[in-house]
Amino acid sequence: MTINKKLTIGLFGFGVVGEGIYKVLQQTPALDASIKKICIKHPDKKRNAPSELFTANANELLNDDSINVIVELIDDADAAFAIVSAAMKRKKAVVSANKKMIATHFEKLLQLQIENNVSFLYEAAVCGSVPVIRNLEEYYDNDLLNSFSGIVNGSTNFILTKMKEENLNYDTALLQAQQLGFAESNPALDVEGKDAVNKLTIVLKHAYGITANPESILHLGITHLNPFDTKYANEKGYNIKLVANAYQVTENKIAAYVLPTFIVQKNPLYNIRNEFNGVLIGSKLADEQFLYGKGAGRFPTASAVLSDIAALRYNYQYEYKKSSSGVKYQLTGKSVIKIYVSFSDRTLVQENDFIEVEESYLSANINHLIGTILLDDLRNVTWFNNNAVSVIAISDISDTVNQNDN
Ligand code: HSE
Numbered sequence: 001m002t003i004n005k006k007l008t009i010g011l012f013g014f015g016v017v018g019e020g021i022y023k024v025l026q027q028t029p030a031l032d033a034s035i036k037k038i039c040i041k042h043p044d045k046k047r048n049a050p051s052e053l054f055t056a057n058a059n060e061l062l063n064d065d066s067i068n069v070i071v072e073l074i075d076d077a078d079a080a081f082a083i084v085s086a087a088m089k090r091k092k093a094v095v096s097a098n099k100k101m102i103a104t105h106f107e108k109l110l111q112l113q114i115e116n117n118v119s120f121l122y123e124a125a126v127c128g129s130v131p132v133i134r135n136l137e138e139y140y141d142n143d144l145l146n147s148f149s150g151i152v153n154g155s156t157n158f159i160l161t162k163m164k165e166e167n168l169n170y171d172t173a174l175l176q177a178q179q180l181g182f183a184e185s186n187p188a189l190d191v192e193g194k195d196a197v198n199k200l201t202i203v204l205k206h207a208y209g210i211t212a213n214p215e216s217i218l219h220l221g222i223t224h225l226n227p228f229d230t231k232y233a234n235e236k237g238y239n240i241k242l243v244a245n246a247y248q249v250t251e252n253k254i255a256a257y258v259l260p261t262f263i264v265q266k267n268p269l270y271n272i273r274n275e276f277n278g279v280l281i282g283s284k285l286a287d288e289q290f291l292y293g294k295g296a297g298r299f300p301t302a303s304a305v306l307s308d309i310a311a312l313r314y315n316y317q318y319e320y321k322k323s324s325s326g327v328k329y330q331l332t333g334k335s336v337i338k339i340y341v342s343f344s345d346r347t348l349v350q351e352n353d354f355i356e357v358e359e360s361y362l363s364a365n366i367n368h369l370i371g372t373i374l375l376d377d378l379r380n381v382t383w384f385n386n387n388a389v390s391v392i393a394i395s396d397i398s399d400t401v402n403q404n405d406n
Contacts, residue, residue: 005313007033010061010092012083013073014040014047014054016181017097017124020302021071022049025309033069033309037061041074062086069093069312071305075185077101081108088112088120093315095308097124097301100189103201103214110320119317124304126199127152127277130293131307133318136206141321144284145207147247149395152199154275154296155183155190156222156242161273164230164239182275182296193221193242196258200244207246208254208329209322218333218379219258224387228342228366238262239270240392247282247335252327255335255375259393262340267395268292275300333376338394341383342368348389353381370394 009025011018018038025033035053043056061067062083070087072080077100084101087094089112096102102109102122113120126132127150136145151157155177162173174191177183189195197219204210222242233240243261246254263270268290272278277295282288294300322329336355343349344366351357354371361368373381383389 005315007031007069007309007312008067009033009035009069009071009309010064010067010087011035011038011071011073012058012061012080013075014038014049015073015075016298017301017305018071018073019048020298021073021305021309024299024302024306028306031306031310031313036067037064058083058086062090062092067092069095069309071309072096072098073305074098077104081105084109084120085112088116088118091116091118093119093312094121095124095305095312096120096122097305098122099125099195099198099202103198106201106205106211113317119312119315121308121311121316121318122202123308124301126202127279127291128154128293128295128297129300129303130277130279130291130295131304132279132291133202133206135291136203137318137321140207140281140283145248145281146284147245147282148203148207148279149243149245149247149269149282150203150279151241151269151272151277152203152244152279152295153190153193153196153242154277154294155187156193156196157272157277157295158182158275159191160222160240160242165273177275180275181298191221191223193219193258196221196242196244200246200256200258203244204246204254204256204331205320205323206318207322209320209325210254210329210331211323212256212331217256217258217331218375220260220385220391221258222260224390225260225392226342226366226390228368229340229390229392232340232342232368233262236262237265241269241272243269243393243395249332249335252329253332253334254329255332257337257375257393259339259391261393261395263395333374333379335375336372337375337378338370338372339378340368340370340390340392340394342366342390342392343383343388345388348383348386349381353377353383
């Protein structure tokens with residue numbers, strides 16, 4: 001094992017996180033990692049670093065044999081994939097925070113790691129500073145992971161918190177999330193649940209060895225929520241959170257989805273505020289475990305990138321242990337969940353869309369139904385992803401954690 005390998009870094013991107021890692025590395029001399037060159041798209045923009053570090057030519061980094069690590073922190077997923085592929089082919093280790101790129105190109109990225117025997121680490125891609133991937137990868141190997149249930153997007157959690165606690169309207173809260181550097185450059189990825197589903201796709205690989213297409217996983221964001229939903233949540237003592245779920249349905253079948261969710265007070269996710277993330281792990285032997293920390297922002301994300309860079313000193317690689325384990329898990333939509341659906345136009349949603357309706361409220365302004373439905377059926381109803389219809393999952397912590405006992 002090489003412990004004090006010298007790391008010479010080529011950095012792509014000098015945005016919120018890129019500048020963060022540049023600053024953090026300056027304050028971490030013991031790591032023996034230095035940035036040799038930084039590739040940026042707009043060379044004329046003023047930067048808080050010496051100008052000789054910057055170039056707009058990617059090949060200056062990729063073709064430099066003294067650079068043994070590429071840290072990729074740009075937000076264009078396609079350009080990032082080209083950079084990461086080229087770097088791995090040149091036997092450079094890669095650290096990335098690009099959830100969209102990883103979720104979209106998982107198979108190819110795995111192949112490149114194997115073919116070139118290089119490390120490709122991306123702890124910062126899921127839950128920012130919270131070490132979720134290495135935990136799932138290393139710790140839960142011999143344990144039975146019943147479920148993963150997490151707030152994995154800081155921006156939406158920030159928006160929902162500000163709307164509830166400070167009465168901010170959606171647009172103002174979103175603007176603040178952007179100004180604070182939490183949101184994606186295209187914030188639609190956050191608020192439409194795309195960022196969360198990309199992260200869930202990465203989780204599925206490390207938790208269950210499943211390679212999924214993020215678009216095929218049922219997901220909704222927070223854009224369709226309306227004031228009636230908030231009022232209902234307040235009356236019932238719920239908090240609304242955007243939650244990514246994966247849980248075991250049968251021995252080898254896993255259900256996965258991202259939905260806004262009514263969270264009861266006894267659930268640890270209830271108290272996760274602002275840009276914090278939290279993950280509840282249901283484990284057959286250990287029962288329930290909880291990971292918590294900042295999920296977005298310059299230094300929390302840089303902290304995870306730094307941890308990956310540090311792990312390269314001993315050539316750490318993900319082994320994707322679950323992919324080669326005895327049980328071959330597959331995704332299933334044959335799982336029943338409980339949802340609340342609100343809508344003004346009564347023709348939109350029918351009671352017989354549900355397996356069973358347990359609450360029905362009709363009024364002049366707004367209607368809602370609460371009932372159970374199969375995930376596969378929810379995906380296919382005409383009102384799913386219709387902005388005039390709000391769909392919110394109802395989660396009781398015991399439902400998720402003990403799913404496998406049913
Ligand atoms: N936009 C992301 C979020 C950044 O809000 O969680 C961290 O992945």
